[in-house]
Amino acid sequence: MTPPKPPAREGAVSLWRYARLFRADILSAQPARLYRAWMAEFRTPFFRSFLINQPELVKRVLKERPGAFPKSARVGEGLRPLLGNSVFLSNGATWERQRRIIDPAFEGGRLRVQFPAMRDAAQACVARLEAVAGTEVEIEAETSHAAADVIFRTLFSIPIEHAQAGAVFDQFRVYQRAQPVLNLAALLPVPRWMPRYFPRRVRRAGRAIRGLIRTLVEERLRAIEAGVAPDDLATRIMTTRDPVSGETFDVEEMVDQVAIFFLAGHETSASALAWTLYLLATHEDWQEAVAAEVASAQELSFADLSRLVLTRDVFREALRLYPPVPMMVREAVERDVFRGRVVPVGAQIVLSPWHLHRHERLWPDPDAFDPGRWQSEAGRLAQREAYMPFSAGPRVCPGAGFAMIEGVVLLAEILRRYRVEPVVGRVPEPVAHLTVRSRTGIWLRLVQRDQGALPPRLAAPPEVFGAR
Numbered sequence: 001m002t003p004p005k006p007p008a009r010e011g012a013v014s015l016w017r018y019a020r021l022f023r024a025d026i027l028s029a030q031p032a033r034l035y036r037a038w039m040a041e042f043r044t045p046f047f048r049s050f051l052i053n054q055p056e057l058v059k060r061v062l063k064e065r066p067g068a069f070p071k072s073a074r075v076g077e078g079l080r081p082l083l084g085n086s087v088f089l090s091n092g093a094t095w096e097r098q099r100r101i102i103d104p105a106f107e108g109g110r111l112r113v114q115f116p117a118m119r120d121a122a123q124a125c126v127a128r129l130e131a132v133a134g135t136e137v138e139i140e141a142e143t144s145h146a147a148a149d150v151i152f153r154t155l156f157s158i159p160i161e162h163a164q165a166g167a168v169f170d171q172f173r174v175y176q177r178a179q180p181v182l183n184l185a186a187l188l189p190v191p192r193w194m195p196r197y198f199p200r201r202v203r204r205a206g207r208a209i210r211g212l213i214r215t216l217v218e219e220r221l222r223a224i225e226a227g228v229a230p231d232d233l234a235t236r237i238m239t240t241r242d243p244v245s246g247e248t249f250d251v252e253e254m255v256d257q258v259a260i261f262f263l264a265g266h267e268t269s270a271s272a273l274a275w276t277l278y279l280l281a282t283h284e285d286w287q288e289a290v291a292a293e294v295a296s297a298q299e300l301s302f303a304d305l306s307r308l309v310l311t312r313d314v315f316r317e318a319l320r321l322y323p324p325v326p327m328m329v330r331e332a333v334e335r336d337v338f339r340g341r342v343v344p345v346g347a348q349i350v351l352s353p354w355h356l357h358r359h360e361r362l363w364p365d366p367d368a369f370d371p372g373r374w375q376s377e378a379g380r381l382a383q384r385e386a387y388m389p390f391s392a393g394p395r396v397c398p399g400a401g402f403a404m405i406e407g408v409v410l411l412a413e414i415l416r417r418y419r420v421e422p423v424v425g426r427v428p429e430p431v432a433h434l435t436v437r438s439r440t441g442i443w444l445r446l447v448q449r450d451q452g453a454l455p456p457r458l459a460a461p462p463e464v465f466g467a468r
């Protein structure tokens with residue numbers, strides 16, 4: 001079964017029609033040729049943009065000349081009431097300083113410290129699912145809840161049930177409902193002359209979220225000063241001094257960063273997990289193989305993670321087919337030439353993990369769910385050339401290592417306890433909101449696994465499932 005793919009736009013359309021399609025859903029607004037092209041140029045009266053799929057060009061923009069292609073100052077304006085001047089929106093010296101302070105908290109060695117909080121969140125998720133087992137469940141809502149729980153437990157050592165954490169989660173949903181530009185379309189610039197209008201309830205929800213986060217940050221500051229703060233992400237970030245200036249974040253800057261950790265960290269992981277569970281529900285052989293792999297460890301330890309190779313490959317493959325951040329935009333601040341065409345200053349450069357990951361010239365059988373490809377030579381080559389769910393270069397997602405562990409831990413705990421099944425008549429339709437979601441949710445039925453009758457470890461190597 002080929003996993004769901006949005007329909008491509010048919011033929012050429014007027015700019016006006018394109019704008020309307022684009023606003024409704026970026027993915028289905030695009031023509032099918034982007035799955036084969038190395039580059040496409042769009043000209044509009046307001047800006048010129050280039051979507052690039054050629055690995056050398058992607059490398060040039062993200063890794064070799066990132067200074068020539070920063071995030072546009074107009075990009076993500078719809079997010080400003082919530083994110084302030086967070087690392088996601090900043091550029092230049094401010095961004096460099098913010099990354100110098102944030103990055104050490106996410107480095108590989110810290111993942112071991114964050115692991116128990118992730119496992120606790122995964123076990124809490126499994127317990128919550130008990131109430132809905134046997135019924136039809138909209139799984140995105142559950143994975144959202146679980147991913148938000150992971151963020152609060154790892155950042156502030158509090159579960160999502162904590163009053164402030166729960167209120168941030170609730171207010172965030174209000175913000176999402178009230179702010180229609182809080183979708184991917186917000187990542188393309190509006191003309192400079194167009195005023196940005198935020199409805200009052202959006203500003204109110206943005207203020208409420210920031211107020212709740214500020215309370216948590218101020219409480220933590222007091223705990224740090226009293227020497228009683230737990231060793232979690234918030235303490236790490238708030239006590240790290242910029243090695244260049246010697247400064248730490250002030251309270252407002254920390255609020256900006258917590259807001260983006262919450263947003264970038266829970267929306268993305270929730271999307272990835274929901275799609276992974278759907279893919280497993282529709283590929284029973286892989287689901288049983290993962291269940292067998294995770295059955296061996298009764299209480300998951302950090303050391304077990306390196307053995308969960310299949311689970312990791314399944315998660316990687318889901319991130320390939322449904323990259324939570326399907327497109328990213330940069331602005332040329334220096335002239336360049338791409339494939340013989342002049343890229344003028346001011347041009348928008350669109351990087352599309354969505355198209356790159358399904359590119360017909362870069363991946364064998366690009367639309368198929370085949371976790372076995374990650375153990376093949378062709379898969380490894382394509383991974384180096386054409387796989388970037390977390391972006392690449394200096395602006396790569398700082399949470400990439402964290403998210404890969406979180407995904408595996410949550411999948412392991414859920415699949416150890418439940419079998420997931422698709423719901424007849426409810427095939428999800430991918431659309432790009434802030435992340436890749438399904439238009440009408442992702443519906444699954446969860447069936448408790450009989451703990452005494454877990455499948456034995458499979459004797460066959462995992463590749464058999466990917467063999468074609």
Ligand code: HEM
Nearest residue numbers: 087088264265268269272324325328389390391397399403
């Ligand atoms: C499956 C999960 C995740 C995916 C697919 C993902 C993907 C991405 C991508 C593609 C970007 C680059 C966006 C751009 O350049 O426009 C990014 C940036 C970012 N991500 Fe993630 N992310 C995930 C999880 C997380 C987590 C768990 C955190 C933190 C707890 C996080 C924090 C950030 C931050 C702070 C940035 C901005 C970095 C910068 O601009 O310098 N992400 N993420």
